Amino acid sequence: MINKLAMNSFSGDQSFKFILLSSAAFILMLVAGIVITLYYYSSLSLSTFGLEFITGSTWDPVSGEYGILPFLIGTLLTSIIALVISFPLSLIITIFIGEYFTTGMPNTLMRGAVELLAGIPSIIYGFWGLFVLVPIVREFQILFDIAPYGVGIFTSAIVLAIMIIPYSASIGYEVIGLVPKELKEAAYSLGATRYEVIKNVTLSYSGSGITAGVLLSFGRALGETMAVTMVIGNSNLLPGSIFGPGNTMASLIANEFTEAANELYLSALFETGLILFIVTAVINILGKIIIKKFVSGTK
Amino acid sequence: MKAGNISYRIVKDKIFKYFIIVAAISSALPLLFILYYIVSNGISAISWGFFFELPKPPGEIGGGISNALIGTIILIVTSSAIAIPPAVLLGIYLSESRNSMVSNLVRNAVEVMQGIPSIVVGILVYAWVVEPSGSFSTLSGAIALAIMMLPIISKSTEETLRMIPHYILEASLALGVPYYKTILRVILPSGLSGILTGIIISISRIAGETAPLLFTAFGNPFINWDITEPSNSLPLLIFNYAGSPYKEWHALAWGASIVLIAIVLLLNIISKIISKKWEVKF
Amino acid sequence: MGSKVLKIDGLNVYYDQSHILKDINLSFAENTVTAIMGPSGCGKTTLIRTINRMHEFTHGARTEGSIKLYGKDLHQIDPILVRRKVGMVFQKPNPFPTMSIYDNVIAGYKLNGFKLSKIEKNSIVEGSLVKAALWDEVKDNLYKKGAFLSGGQQQRLCIARALAMNPEILLFDEPTSALDPIATDRIEQLINELKAGLTIVLVTHNIAQAARVSDYTAFLYLGELIEFGTTKKMFTTPKNKKTEEYLNGKFG
Ligand SMILES: Nc1ncnc2c1ncn2[C@@H]1O[C@H](COP(=O)(O)OP(=O)(O)OP(=O)(O)O)[C@@H](O)[C@H]1O
Ligand SMILES: [Mg+2]
Numbered sequence: 001m002i003n004k005l006a007m008n009s010f011s012g013d014q015s016f017k018f019i020l021l022s023s024a025a026f027i028l029m030l031v032a033g034i035v036i037t038l039y040y041y042s043s044l045s046l047s048t049f050g051l052e053f054i055t056g057s058t059w060d061p062v063s064g065e066y067g068i069l070p071f072l073i074g075t076l077l078t079s080i081i082a083l084v085i086s087f088p089l090s091l092i093i094t095i096f097i098g099e100y101f102t103t104g105m106p107n108t109l110m111r112g113a114v115e116l117l118a119g120i121p122s123i124i125y126g127f128w129g130l131f132v133l134v135p136i137v138r139e140f141q142i143l144f145d146i147a148p149y150g151v152g153i154f155t156s157a158i159v160l161a162i163m164i165i166p167y168s169a170s171i172g173y174e175v176i177g178l179v180p181k182e183l184k185e186a187a188y189s190l191g192a193t194r195y196e197v198i199k200n201v202t203l204s205y206s207g208s209g210i211t212a213g214v215l216l217s218f219g220r221a222l223g224e225t226m227a228v229t230m231v232i233g234n235s236n237l238l239p240g241s242i243f244g245p246g247n248t249m250a251s252l253i254a255n256e257f258t259e260a261a262n263e264l265y266l267s268a269l270f271e272t273g274l275i276l277f278i279v280t281a282v283i284n285i286l287g288k289i290i291i292k293k294f295v296s297g298t299k
Numbered sequence: 300m301k302a303g304n305i306s307y308r309i310v311k312d313k314i315f316k317y318f319i320i321v322a323a324i325s326s327a328l329p330l331l332f333i334l335y336y337i338v339s340n341g342i343s344a345i346s347w348g349f350f351f352e353l354p355k356p357p358g359e360i361g362g363g364i365s366n367a368l369i370g371t372i373i374l375i376v377t378s379s380a381i382a383i384p385p386a387v388l389l390g391i392y393l394s395e396s397r398n399s400m401v402s403n404l405v406r407n408a409v410e411v412m413q414g415i416p417s418i419v420v421g422i423l424v425y426a427w428v429v430e431p432s433g434s435f436s437t438l439s440g441a442i443a444l445a446i447m448m449l450p451i452i453s454k455s456t457e458e459t460l461r462m463i464p465h466y467i468l469e470a471s472l473a474l475g476v477p478y479y480k481t482i483l484r485v486i487l488p489s490g491l492s493g494i495l496t497g498i499i500i501s502i503s504r505i506a507g508e509t510a511p512l513l514f515t516a517f518g519n520p521f522i523n524w525d526i527t528e529p530s531n532s533l534p535l536l537i538f539n540y541a542g543s544p545y546k547e548w549h550a551l552a553w554g555a556s557i558v559l560i561a562i563v564l565l566l567n568i569i570s571k572i573i574s575k576k577w578e579v580k581f
Numbered sequence: 582m583g584s585k586v587l588k589i590d591g592l593n594v595y596y597d598q599s600h601i602l603k604d605i606n607l608s609f610a611e612n613t614v615t616a617i618m619g620p621s622g623c624g625k626t627t628l629i630r631t632i633n634r635m636h637e638f639t640h641g642a643r644t645e646g647s648i649k650l651y652g653k654d655l656h657q658i659d660p661i662l663v664r665r666k667v668g669m670v671f672q673k674p675n676p677f678p679t680m681s682i683y684d685n686v687i688a689g690y691k692l693n694g695f696k697l698s699k700i701e702k703n704s705i706v707e708g709s710l711v712k713a714a715l716w717d718e719v720k721d722n723l724y725k726k727g728a729f730l731s732g733g734q735q736q737r738l739c740i741a742r743a744l745a746m747n748p749e750i751l752l753f754d755e756p757t758s759a760l761d762p763i764a765t766d767r768i769e770q771l772i773n774e775l776k777a778g779l780t781i782v783l784v785t786h787n788i789a790q791a792a793r794v795s796d797y798t799a800f801l802y803l804g805e806l807i808e809f810g811t812t813k814k815m816f817t818t819p820k821n822k823k824t825e826e827y828l829n830g831k832f833g
Contacts, residue, residue, distance in 0.1 A: 016479030020395070023388035024405045027449075031408040034415070037426050089326045096323035100316065113327045116334065119563045121507020123534045124556045127541045128333050131549075162330060193312035223416025225510040226538060250418045250510070257422060257514055270426075273419045284414030285407065466675040470739070473635060473671075474689035474746060475664035484692050488679045579678045580728050 038277055041270035044263060053271060059236045061256070066268035068275070070238045074246035075276075077153050078228060079221035081242065082160035083214060090165045090217075091210075094172030099198055118166035126230035129159040134231055137243075146243050151233035153246040159227045168217040175209035175291075176202050178298040209294040215287035219280045225250040249276045337556050344554030353521065354536075357545035364555045366522045370437070370530035371562075374516060375502055377441035377526060382448040383498060389449075390456020390494070391482060397461075413450035418510040420446050425514040437523065437530040440516025444508060448501040455497025459490040464581050492577035496570045503566035507559055509534035533559045586611045586749060586780045587632065591646035594627055596639065601627050603804045605646070609750070609797075614772060614781040616795035616812065618788070620832055623801045625784040629752045632782065633667035634660045650749070665689070668743035672755040674735035676727040676742070683723040685738055686710060689746045705745050712778075713741035714771050733764025740771065751775065753783045757790065769794050788828060792816055800824045 039046075045053060049066060056067015093114065101107040130151075137158075138150035179202050187197045203210070233245020234255055247255075249272050260266040348363050355362030389409070396402040420443050428439040463486055471481040487494070509532075512518075517529040518539060533555050540552035585608040594602040602624045609615050617625045630636040631644055637660060648655040655663055676685045686706045690697055697705070706723070710716040715737040719730070727738055736756060743751055753772070757765040772781060772794050785791050791798055791812060798815045800808045800823070808815060808824045819825040826832060 012480065013478045016482070020388060020392040023385050024392050024401065026385055027389055027405055027408050027412070027453075030446075031411055033427075034412075034423055037423055038419070041426055089322075092319055092322045092326060095319050100319060110323065110327060113331055115567065116564070117330050119503065119567055120334070120560055121509070121534055121563065123507060123509045123537050123541075124337065124559065125333070127537055127552060127556060128337060130541060132333075132336060162333070165326070165330070193308050195312040195315040196308070198315075219414055223414075223418070225416065225418040226534075230538075230541065250416055253418050253422060254510060254513055257425070270422060273422050276416055277419050280414050280416055281411045285410060288410050464675075466671055466673055467677065469635070469638075469671065470675040470677065470742075471688070471692060472638060473633065473664055473669040474692065474742065475661045476689070476692040477661060478638075480692055480694070485677060485679075489677075491679075581678055 034277070038270060038274040042267055042274045045267035045271040048264060049268075053268070054275075057238050059252075061259075061261075061265050064262075064264055066264070068249065068252075068268075068272055070236060071247050071249045071252050071272065072275075074153060074232070074239055075222055075248040075250070077239065077242060077246070078157045078160055078232070078248055079218055081154065081157035082164055082221050083218055085157065085161035086164040086168060086217065087214065089161075090169040090172055093165070093169040094176060095198060097169070098173040098176040099194075099202060114166045114169050117162075118170065122163055122224060122227040123230075125159050125163050126227035129155065129227065129231040133158060141243060146241075149233060149243070149245055151231050152244050153232060153239055153242045156228045156232040156248075157242075159231055160221050160224060163224065163227060164217045164221055167220060168213050171213035171216060172210065175206045175213060175294065178209070178295060179205045180298060206294070208290055208297075212287045212290035212294065215283055215290065219283040219287060222283070223250055223276065223280050225254050229254050249273075334560070337553060337560065341550070341553030341555075341557040344550045345557060349554055354540075354551055355547065357543070357547060360547060362547070362551060364533070364536055364551060364558070366519060367531040367533045367536035367555060368558070369522050369524075370516065370519065370535075371506065371532045371559075373437055373524070373526065373530060374441050374444060374512075374532055375506060377438065378444035378448060378505065379498070379502060381441060382445035382452060382501070386449045386452035387456050387494060389453040391460060391487075393453065393457040394460035395482070409450045409453055412446070413454070415446075416510075417447060417508055418513075421511040421514050424511065429515055432527075434527075435515060435517035435529040437516055437526040437528060440512045440530065440532070441526070443511035443515045444505045447505050447508060447511065451501035451504060452494075452497050455500070456490070456494050459493030459497065460486060462493070463489050467581070489579050489581075492573050492579065495577075496574040499566050499570040499573070503563045503570070506562055506566070507534050509538050533562075584611055585609065586651065588649045588652075589632075589646070590649070592628075592631065592648065593645040594624070594631055594636070595641075595643045597641040601804050602631075605806050607799055607806060607809060609780050609782060611780055612776055612778075613796040614776050614783055614794055615797040615799060616791035617782065617784045617799045617801060618786070618791055618827070619801035619807075620827065621786075624804045625801055626754055628801070629669070629754060629782055629784055632750070632752060633664050633669055635664070635669065665746050666748055667750045667752060668746055668748035669752045670736070670739050670743055670754070670756050673759050674732055674739050676730075676735050676738050678726070678728060680726070681724045682719050682727050682730075682738060685727055686741050686745050688742055709741040709745040712744050712775065713737045714767065714774075715741055731764065733760050733767060736760060736764070736768060737771065740768075740775075744775075748779060750780045750782065753781065753785075755784055755786060758786065765790070788830075800827065802827075 045066065053066060053068060054072065055069060057069040058065045058067050059070060093110065097107055097110050133155055134150035137155045138148045141148040183205060184197050184201050187201045228248050229251035232247055232251055234247050234251060235245035236247060239246035253269050253272055257269055260269055348361065350363060350368060351365050352363030353366055354364065393402060393406060424439050424443040428442055429435055467489060468481060468486060471485045512532055512535055516532060518535045519529045519531045523530045537552045537555050540548040588608040589605055592602055592605040605628065617628060619625055627636065632648060634655065636642045650666065677688055680688060683706055684691060686709050687702055707716060710719065715734060718734060727735060730738060757768050769790060772783065775781060783795060795812045797810065798812045799806060802823050808819065808821045815824065816828060819828060
């Protein structure tokens with residue numbers, strides 16, 4: 001290992017090293033500042049409600065009662081349904097790009113489409129969802145004799161799923177691109193068909209990488225705000241069904257933050273942010289650790 | 300491999316292949332229709348005036364998004380100015396101190412920052428800047444966006460610099476060039492295209508961010524050049540007008556969506572060109 | 582041959598716990614070529630890196646003993662100055678990819694912030710390229726990037742870059758191991774010409790090369806200096822059995 005920060009008699013080196021170290025210190029302080037700020041602003045809510053903040057199902061600013069169970073459930077439901085919808089689709093795209101068409105026109109087109117879709121800002125997906133998806137869902141609800149809200153948990157899960165597909169597909173083809181060629185060739189030389197190689201070599205070898213991709217996509221879905229807030233119906237009650245309106249933690253903050261007229265209300269919203277932050281940070285770090293292990297395992 | 304009837308296995312293989320092709324195309328196509336829908340709805344709103352005029356009150360046809368366009372540009376420029384210097388330095392730090400305890404801690408901090416939900420960034424900057432200063436402002440919005448850019452730029456800088464072969468560094472050191480001059484004059488220029496690409500990608504990511512601006516830049520019906528005053532932005536305008544009951548405003552929002560997508564796309568293309576054209580061969 | 586330019590006394594080098602070089606005593610005479618030979622991993626690179634203090638960039642590297650340049654302890658001299666007086670040419674040609682040929686040659690001045698007039702620069706560039714036997718091949722392409730040059734030309738460009746600093750000593754670490762025989766031949770000729778102006782230390786695995794170009798040879802084995810003497814003598818009548826085995830290709 002080369003220690004490139006080795007001392008040198010020129011003072012320029014000392015100051016440069018100092019500047020680099022201060023940028024590192026800055027980022028550590030920033031993250032510490034984030035945690036401390038969220039905690040500080042949450043402290044009133046934390047001390048007032050304790051655990052009931054999480055288990056309570058009433059969110060009523062008028063009576064000063066704050067429980068985020070409806071939003072926790074809403075967040076988990078939208079994200080999990082979105083994952084269930086997007087996982088097979090992004091896996092299919094992954095296999096298309098990563099196995100069948102690794103070069104050539106189909107590859108360029110499909111990758112281009114994926115990158116194009118990944119570039120569309122979430123607010124626009126929400127806008128589209130509101131004007132196109134909501135009426136369609138409403139038609140179906142009338143058809144199946146369900147209360148025709150149009151908006152709701154399921155609708156936002158679909159929008160989320162659409163947004164996640166390009167993201168998880170791009171992780172996907174990076175991951176399966178790391179599967180060693182020799183392994184696949186060994187299987188082919190034993191007479192395996194392509195399908196068998198994909199199933200028994202590519203996918204089973206990259207299992208942990210794909211798991212990490214799912215985790216990272218999940219983290220994305222949990223924190224997504226704008227697309228969801230436009231189509232979920234923003235109901236602060238416990239969701240009655242996945243086809244009815246609900247709300248998520250991120251969307252709750254977006255909707256109510258500017259209205260938070262008193263300290264406890266604001267504090268409750270900050271605690272919601274704190275919880276969201278912790279959950280996404282844990283999921284992200286976990287995902288990154290798994291990916292790192294996977295990548296170093298392929299070398 | 301399981302032994303089995305060979306022709307059965309071959310048929311299965313064929314079926315799987317066609318299934319993947321059909322399924323991949325039929326899941327990508329509808330998604331592309333989203334894009335088509337946006338364009339077909341918004342294209343009629345776009346004219347010269349669209350870029351230079353302010354939005355008109357509901358009921359009046361026409362009007363433009365100049366306030367949001369200028370707001371977005373100012374937000375991008377300001378947030379870049381805030382984020383780029385520390386982010387690049389951090390990238391250099393990470394690439395130069397690969398495996399110490401501290402650098403791994405810093406690396407995890409960057410990871411955490413990258414995962415922060417954008418709405419949480421919004422309330423943080425509200426607490427740090429908006430509340431103490433007593434008003435919403437363009438600057439606070441730019442700070443929120445800068446926080447989102449920082450991890451993206453520093454990670455891409457780190458990755459770029461790590462790819463530069465070690466012997467380039469040694470060549471300079473062996474000429475008696477001090478370490479810091481080596482980094483600034485040899486290593487950074489060699490990684491310039493990668494670093495620029497990362498910066499442009501980070502801009503294209505934050506150009507469409509709405510949530511961090513809700514409680515910071517806040518929105519403004521007029522053109523604003525003063526960074527201590529609230530400002531509009533394209534995504535804020537889309538959000539506000541999409542939720543309004545007026546058809547004319549919806550049309551503006553669709554038009555703004557096209558502009559926003561075009562900006563993002565353009566930035567992505569520029570980043571591709573830079574990374575291809577300016578690529579340094581080692 | 583002339584006086585001793587560099588004198589190494591009781592040199593020990595450690596990487597963390599492992600003892601890499603053991604009690605090395607060695608000196609290099611002015612205007613000579615000294616070959617350093619020995620099997621892979623015996624510490625040749627480590628030895629020459631301590632001579633221009635490049636080892637200080639290696640984490641956990643530690644030295645004991647003294648190295649004197651013209652009688653002055655290396656560690657009393659600023660490392661930056663040491664590296665200007667003791668140039669280095671690496672195994673793999675490493676011109677700066679972002680710079681033109683011209684800029685590569687004066688890189689040592691430019692990167693260090695020396696202000697030179699255009700005339701001075703031109704004369705340094707031409708002089709160094711001439712000394713490195715590259716001038717005729719590149720004089721029409723001075724402002725192009727060096728990437729289009731062949732491996733051998735790139736290596737001579739790196740030599741020109743080192744010569745531009747007017748070093749007293751030039752260290753070569755297997756400079757031809759990445760080159761074809763013709764390019765190797767050019768470099769060997771060049772080394773022969775260069776020794777009139779400076780002192781050369783050449784690490785090589787190539788026994789024939791050492792025989793062709795060096796005046797003295799040092800044989801290292803497992804971090805110890807086994808034998809040192811004139812090349813002629815060592816190649817004809819090696820004192821040590823290990824040296825003999827190595828020269829006869831028994832290991833290495
Ligand atoms: N940075 C380092 N950290 C720890 N040990 C090292 C380091 N660099 C080299 N070594 C060890 O020091 C010993 C000598 O290495 P050195 O590179 O000097 O050998 P060499 O004679 O130049 O070999 P080669 O002919 O392969 O170039 C080797 O055992 C090597 O493993
Ligand atoms: Mg070596």
